[in-house]
Amino acid sequence: MNQKQLLRPVADAAALSAPLANYNTADAVEFLNTLELQRAAETLAALSLPRAVKMLEAPELHRSGELVAALPPARAAALLGLMADDRATDIVHELDEEERARLIPLLGNEARQTIQKLLSYPPNTAGALMTTEFVAVPATWTVAQTLQHIRQVERTRETVYAIYVLDPANQQLQQVVTMRRLITGLPEESILDVAQVNPPVMVDAQMDQEDVARLIRRHDLLAIPVVDAQQHMLGIVTVDDILDALIEESTEDAHKFGGMEALDKPYMQIGFFEMLRKRAGWLSVLFVGEMLTASAMQHYEDELARAVVLTLFIPLIMSSGGNSGSQATSLLIRSLALRELRLRDWWKVALREVPTGMVLGAILGCLAIVRIVIWQLGGFHDYGEHWILLAITIGAALVGIVTFGSLSGSMLPFILKRLGFDPASASAPFVATLVDVTGLVIYFSIAAMILHGTLL
Structure with missing residues (x-):
């Protein structure tokens, strides 16, 4: 222009x-x-x-x-x-x-x-988020001097609700005074007399913004000071800035979890070709992954030809495994983001997800068996003379596939984090694609064991 x-x-x-x-x-x-x-x-x-x-x-x-x-x-x-x-x-x-x-x-x-x-400063760190416009006064000042200083500078400061008290000798952060305590103090009192009792909470400029947010929430702060190795103040991170940053980060994670690159602009402002670029990459990767599903089905072509009835339950089997994996992935990504879990806790999660997956699979398996029984006895569909064995096959397959889906979906975020990737990259479509391929192998392996000598 x-x-x-x-x-x-x-x-x-x-x-x-x-x-x-x-x-x-x-x-x-x-x-x-x-x-x-x-x-x-x-x-x-x-x-x-x-x-x-x-x-x-x-x-x-x-x-x-x-x-x-x-x-x-x-x-x-x-x-x-x-x-x-x-x-x-x-x-x-x-x-x-x-x-x-x-x-x-x-x-x-x-x-x-x-x-x-x-x-x-690196992106997504305290240094990148901080502002240098804060109120700082020497520890030798009185309440009256501090209030007068605030009146003079408040228009040029990000916030005046926290006043940072510095050692006049070395300029190190000594204490923090809230506006509430300041205005309730007597004018002639020392600024240190109205300061908080506990040592000030401060962060390093390299600290990740999620850790900064956790400290702000834990200590119920409106702003948190950023200091160097000698505790000299570099700036402050305010609660509104950290909220904006976390909203942006959660939006990126939501896009990744949907199986695409994060959008850096509002939806309506993304150009057509840029939108294609953001979505085509992951979609192509998932498509290649789904090709393995076709390869797995080709491997069991003879079994499918002899027992066509097995194909009726392939969508049921694949979706159940993918859904259980997506559930586990969603839970684990959030827990890792909130630091409720550490990398070393992977084995605890595995021990928890295996029995959980087995019980969930058993529930779905029972529902599938009941459905087959009702359809067979009610005359809605004839599954053949070996329908009881077929029902048992479907029930057992669901137990195995849902268990595997829960285990793999819970372990994938740990693996990605260990490799240095964002766990949010373990998107629901990615997990579903992984479980689809292995689910078919589990399904036909169980079918081969149970239906051997009858349908197969």
């Missing part, structure tokens, strides 16, 4: 911003998301700097990076410089190398250094 198109006369700017005049920030963001990129960028350029900053800071705003890239460089740099450091860094992350090289030199020294520092 030609950037000169964004330099509208005042009348045009007023016309562009008019639709947002009566909207709060959330509604204005939703409206901006409905506009085409060029129109959205023109509207953003027409807004006052404070209003535009609020909208860009909203995590619900789509195409933030594209919008900033479409603005005139001076305007884009001004907005990034006024934004919260962590959110500005997120937007810079979305820009390509050329756009970064164009915009970062235009930022003020402090903003530029902060953003470059935050960009250096």
